[in-house]
Amino acid sequence: MIRNYFKIAWRNLMKSKGYSAINIGGLAVGMAVALMIGLWVYDELTFNKYHANYDRITQVMQHASFNGRIGTQVANPAIMGPEIRTKYGNDFKYVVQTSWNGTQLLSVGDKHIKSEGIYMEPDGPAMLTLKMIKGSISGLKDPYSILLSESVASTVFGNDDPINKTIKLNRTHDVKVTGVYEDLPDNTTFRDLKVIMPWELWLIDNPWVKRMNDPWDSNFSQTFAQLADNADLEKVSAKIKNVKLDNIGEEARRYKWAVFLQPMSKWNLYNEFKDGKNSGGNIQYVWLFSIIGIFVLLLACINFMNLSTARSEKRSKEVGIRKTIGSMRWQLIVQFFAESYLIVFIAFLLCLGLVQLFIPAFNEVAGKKLTIPWQSSFFWIFSIAFIIITGLLAGSYPALFLSSFQPLKVLKGTFRLGRFAAMPRKVLVVVQFTVSVMLIIGTIIVYQQIQYAKNRPIGYTKNGLISLDLETEVRQHFDVVKQELIQAGAIEEMAAAQSPLTDVWNTNGGFDWEGKDPNLAIDFPNNSITFDYGKAIQWDIKEGRDFSRGFASDSAAFVINETAARFIGMKDPVGKTLRWNGRAYTIIGIVKDILQESPFFPVRPSLYHIGKYDNMSNLILKLNPNQSTSNALGSIEKIWKKYTPTVPFEYRFVDEAFGNKFQAEERIGKLSTYFAVLAIFISCLGLFGMASFVAEQRTKEIGIRKVLGASVFNLWGLLSKEFITLVILSCVIAAPVAYYYLNNWLTNYDYRINISWQVFILAAIAALVLTILTVSFKAIKAAMSNPIRSLRTE
Structure with missing residues (x-):
């Protein structure tokens, strides 16, 4: 019997190839979008689950009150780990102090490569459950050891066994390779962990840490911890709350430091804090794209429902005859579900092909490395469930509707669908275009928000600026290197700084x-x-003057930004004194705010002072505009190699680094655009099918009207006005709903646009134009057909 159901279903598909193609195509696109979003969501929800101790690993973080607000930070003093280990050791299995991830130079013979790495206490690899390929997971106990990822080991040593081989680290230390571990996947916080070095070696390279008068005074490292098997996260977090407060003086206690544990499960999805409370993070995009995926799939299912019920009169005799010869209603329901599942199954096969074809482009936009997990049993279980749910969504209404026909009326020819029979289809069309218009509005708003932030004044000229890591030899010959670069015509100016132009690496109280x-x-x-520095970046002095070698007193001077001037609250602050740790500094100038951090949030009160080269790590070069960029870079590399022959010449354009600040928002904007286009495509595909059916259903009426003198325009209006009315209604519904949700989204940004009414008008016009173009093809074709031929065939 089941086989017979699918035979009949296949015949019906072949009988109406055009409608079948629309149904299968629309469903395939909808399912492909839903599947790609599903892969993306799964990747986000399984973030960091590579680590076996995922549910027990935490990061030690701090809340503090400063500048009149509560802030949250991951940076800790180096003594945080040892203090927690000593006082609360029973609550933890591991407590690990680490540096920040940074670029490391590895040298073996004539081979020199740069790779991302971190300094970590010996228990770190075990806490992260790194999968060792060679060597020992406890290989960091020797201060002069190093662990390499498989890819780095292969790059440095090729096919040779790297264990116990020696590497020159950062041109300073000879370290021994004690282990090689499997490269970490892309969906872990530690994905860039290519090299791991002992924390003790970092302390050797930074002796000032052990010489600090107050080891709690500076936050410059990270602390990770794994809870003991019987420990409760909330209780342990409450225990360690005052671990810093109990060890600092009265002056520092004003910051109201509060230490807490952030579980690994929240590092990716709940990574934002506002006023000392978790305010969400990437979880909002997981929800957003999940909803979009469901809606896009729903749009495709609506097409199936609409076309199936619209063609009900063509199936009415079939239902009447089958009921007359004894078919039960449940058997008819099964028959129509069989048709639904056949279409869904074919669409799913096509969907897999579409995903395989487009997932590389999707990965590029989404910043992921997703693949279809062909060998995963979970994926195939999910796929079967996906097909079942989609088949139910698409087939339930048509099956229940078509199986409800009364055979007596159908066979007597008195069966009529009634004036309200088309109402469900109209409602579904409205739902389709409401979703599509909302996506159009969302895409426009995201684009406007990004452009608004991009056009924000940044306080300096980023064009023609490049930055490099400031190497020791360049520090030692700073003025000579600068003079050589200027004489070579490669640059106009050169400067160094503690923090890069596009970030803040240092704050002080x-x-x-x-x-x-x-x-x-x-x-x-x-x-x-x-x-x-000011000449190189061309900052804008609003009051006072810039630093100058002609003033010896500038070694004890500050240039402050406009926000700092307002925050301090002095009238005419230039020339006034600002004390830092008891030492008097003179404010010599006020510069326009320089945007170093997020372009969506206010600039913080910032200070600039003349420092020593040893405290600086970023070199800034202003390229000569009269020389081509390639020639200038070639000259710079030649001089760079003269002083640092073993260090690869790696530079960053400041404007590109600034552009990277918009990556998350641009990614959301691009994905929203693609999903909006696909949603509109699916909606228009359904509209095209509906228009085709209406034109076919009203062939005789069109012929009569043409004979009586109706123009093509009149007939076009007759066939199009209903669809246009439904789309206008969709726009009316979509506007307030979109405004509500987008306005809430914009509240995440302090620097944001105001939503303009023009956006809704533009979205409505776009939807109407697409509707008219979609419907017009069939409407005009029907209106221009020969009326005698249509009346004769009818």
């Missing part, structure tokens, strides 16, 4: 000034720079 509230805790970005 301990500031005081006349009129300051004594209870106010301060934490300002405080950038150590060279004299020509």
Whole structure:
């Protein structure tokens, strides 16, 4: 019997090839979108699950009150790990102190490569459950050892066994390879962990840490911890809350430090904090794309429902005859579900082909490395469930509707669908275009928000600027290197800084000034720079002057930004004194705010002072505009190699680094655009099918009207007005709903656009134009057909 159901279903598909193609094509596209989004969501939800101790690993973080607000940070003092180990060791299996991920230079003979790596205490690899290919997971116990990822080991040593081989690390230490571990997958926080070095070696390279008068005074490292098997996260987090507060003086206690544990399960999806509380993060995009995936699939299912029920009169006699000869209603329902599942199954096969074809492009936009997990049993179980659910969604209404026909009326010819029979189809069309218009509006708003932030004043000229890591030899010959680069015609200016132009690496407290509230805790970005920094980036002096070698007193001076001037609250601050840790500094100038952090949030009060080369790590070069970029870079590389022959010449364009700040939003915008286009395509595909059916159903009426003198325009209006009315209604419904959700999304940004009414008008016009183009093809074709031929065939 089941075989017979599918035979009949196949014959019906072949009988109406055009409608079948529309149904299968629409469903395939909808399922492909849903499947790709499903793979993306699964990747996000399984983030960090590569680590076997995923549910027990935490990061030690801190809340603090400064500049009149509560901030949250991952940076800790180096003593945090040892202190927690000593006082609360029973609550943890591992407590691991680490540096930040950074570029490391590995040298073996004449081979020199740069790779991302981290300094980590010996228990780190075991905590992260790294999969060792060779050597020992406890290989970091020797301060002069190193662990390599499989890819780095292959690059450095080729096919040779790297264990116990020696590597020159950062041109300073000879370290022994004690282990090789499997490269970490893309969906883990530690995906860039290519090299691991002992924490003790970092302390050897940074002796100032052990010489600090107050080891709690500076936050410059990270602390990770794995809970003991019987420990409760909330209780342990509450225990360690005051671990810092109990070890600092009265002055530092004003910051109200509160230590807490952030579980690994929240690092990716709940990574944002506002006023000391978790405010979400990537989870909002997981929900957003999940909803979009469901809606796009629903749109494709709506097409199936609409076309199936619209063609009900053609199936009415079949239903009547089958019921007359004894078919039960449930048998008819099974028959129609068989047709639905046949279409869905064919669409799913086509869907897999579409996903395989387009997933590389999807990965490029989404910043992922997704693949179809062909060998995963879970994927095939999910696929079967996916087919079942889609078949139910698409086939339930047509099956129940078509099986309800009364055989007596059908066979007597008195069967009529009634004036309200088309109402469900109209409702479904409205739902389709409401979703599509909302996606159009969302795409426009995301684009406007990104452009608004991109056009924000940044306070410097980023064009023609490149940055490099400041190497020791360049520090030692700074002025000579600068002069050679200028004489070669490669650059106009060269400067160095503690923080890059597109980030803040250093903040300080301990500031005081006349009129300051004594209870106010301060934490300002405080950038150590060279004299020509302002000339190199061409910052805008609003008041006072720039740093100058002609003033010896500038070694104890600050240039501050406009936000700092407002925050300090002094009238005419130029020439006034600002004390830092008790030492007096003179404010010599005020510059326009420089945008170093997120372009969507306010610039923080920031200070700039002349520092020593040893405290700087970023080199900034202003290229000569009168020389081509390639020639300038060639000249720079030649001089660079003269002083640092073993260090690869790697530079970054500042404008590209600034552009990377929009990656997350641009990714969301691009994905939203693609999904909106596909949703509209599916909706228009269904509309085309409906228009084709209506034109076919009204062939005789069109012929009569043409004979009586109706023009092509009149007939076009007759066939199109109903669809246009439904789309206008969709726009009316979509506008307030889209406004509500998009306005809520924009509240995540302090620097944001105001939603304009023109956006809704533009979206409505776009939807109407697409509707008219879709419907017009069939409407005009029907209106221009020969009326005698249509009347004769009828």
